[in-house]
Amino acid sequence: MYDLIIIGAGTAGISAYKEAVKHTQNLLIINDGPWDTTCARVGCMPSKVLISAANRMHGIQHAEETALNFEGTIDTSKVMAHVRQLRDRFTAATLRDVNQWPDEHKISGKASFIDSSTVEVNGSQYQAKAFILAVGSTPAINAEWQQTLGRRLITSDQIFELETLPESLAVIGSGVIAIELAQAMHRLGVKTAVFARSRRVGTLSSPHLQNLAQQVLSAELDIKFEILPESIKNTAAGAEISFIENGQQQKITADYVLAATGRRSNLESLNLQKICSDFQDLKKLPIHSDTKQLADLPIFITGDAFTAAPVQHEAAHEGKQAAINCLNFKNPAKNKKLTPLGIVFCSPEMASAGQSFQQLTKNKIDFITGFASFEKQGRAIVLGQNQGGAEVYIDRKTHQLLGAEMFCPAAEHMAHLLCWMIQQNATLEDILNQAYYHPTLEEGLRTAFKHARRQLR
Missing domain, CATH: 3.50.50.60 (FAD/NAD(P)-binding domain)
Structure with a gap:
């Protein structure tokens, strides 16, 4: 019997394995399909290569926004080959890591539960004291x-x-x-x-x-x-x-x-109803939100298989914590909550940090909104990217930054700054006392914070 079986070798599964192997060599990781993560193969990385090429082409075609003239055509025939070339580079890096793991720790095949301590793979059965289910998700399709x-x-x-x-x-x-x-x-x-x-x-x-x-x-x-x-x-x-x-x-x-209408969990492939008949409906699984433990069983679900935040860094974080909890499942620790951070790589970019406008409103938190338009923001005009705006959400009583949403250039970078501010419980006064170099897009955030301060006064 293994101390731990991990099912799925995506970001969460790989993170779980790397943590678990520090504590035990009596473990097994089972994976159905490629061992190179959704992010590297069909998600974050290839999409950003495509977006980078698209934005570069858009910038060339709109050079007049910075007083340059462009006449001619752009050959896009090699774009998809370029996407795959870089995609293969990223996946190769992941595979090199996985290939260094001991062969006796890995099985390729589709796992399904026989009971709460047994799974079947390729016609053979394997037992474990605990399980991590990191099977990820699949695009929903009609x-x-x-x-x-x-x-x-x-x-x-x-x-x-x-x-x-x-x-x-x-x-x-x-x-x-x-x-x-x-x-x-x-x-x-x-x-x-x-x-x-x-x-x-x-x-x-x-x-x-x-x-x-x-x-x-x-x-x-x-x-x-x-x-x-x-x-x-x-x-x-x-x-x-x-x-x-x-x-x-x-x-x-x-x-x-x-x-592109969303993704569905791959948990349905595991036959969880063999563990308990109540697990037939995946939407009603009794999963503890703080630990991701399934009921009171030594089974933890991580990553995209069951999440409200299908992002890579959250999956890696959950996988590591699940490995620790599996080895101490009778007293699992609550997952350390990361400050929410989300980014959409459109142009202008969308980003959110901390609590969203909708969450704050739904929870009836007394907050004020500081807004800054980027249409007249100095550096945005210089870049020819003066579109969109940003909002920051400030607690009316404590003056702490609770969250922010943005639709503006370089939102991916500014969202990180805001996320870290929220993690440090920074107040409006703390934030406005920091340095803001001129001319930068970050000055647009300062404008939003000043707008919030005027409302407080």
Whole structure:
């Protein structure tokens, strides 16, 4: 019997293994599919390579914003090969690490539970005192569309395998993955249409910033708000999509349809009902929010398999803590909470740190909002990127920074600063007493904090 079995070798599983192996060599990690993480293979990294190429091309084509003239065409024929080349570089680094693990610690295959202490893999059974379930998630997909469209229906798992950029693309969804990939494809010259169930784009919960994002992004992208396809069929010319827009029946044809409507947990592959019949409904699993422990069993669920924050650093953090708790499952420690940090790599970028506007409002916390527009922000004008705005949320009584949301250039960097400020329980006075170099985008944050201070006074 093993001390620990880890199922899944994504970011959370790898992190769990690296921690667990410090304490015991009597362990096993089981993985179904590639051993190179979703992030490196089909997620964070290849998408950023694509976005980088797209933004570079967009910058060249809009050089007039910095008084430069560009005339000519840009060859995009090598973009997808470049994406895969760098993707393979990142995955190779992960695989080199995994390949150094002892062979007796690794099994490739699909695991399923026989009972609470036994799993079956490739026809053999393995027992353990504790388990970590880090099986990740899979893009949600419409089965009917998949049957109808075949290879023309793709997800973020397949898009980076395209040999060349398509001529046209229809994106279903308006969340993080949808907006990032749709804008990148559009900027690379792909005729792109986005079908959005609602009027929401990305992750912003602030009504003001959400409206701002809708205006800015829809000025560049063809976003069909509150419109979903009525029917889709496969034709010789491509995927034909029928929908109603402005009361009129419309049709468009696209080379591919990108399904970007979220992801579903891979826990269903584990047959958890064999452990307990109550575990049939994955949405009702009794998972302790503080420890990620399943009921009172020596089983912990980490990473994208069950999370409200499907981001890489959270998965790594949870995996490490789960390994520690598995070896002391009768008295598991609460996971140390990281200050929430989220980023959408569209342009302008979206980012959030700490508690969102929606969370603060829902919890009836008395806070004030400091706002700064980046349309007239000095450095943003210099860069030709003067769009969007930022909000900071200040506790009215304690003056502590509670959270922030941004839709502005370089939000990915400023969100880290804000996240660290929140982690240190910084007050408005503390923050405004720090250095702000001129001219920088960070001065825009200072403007938001000053706006908050005026309201407090």
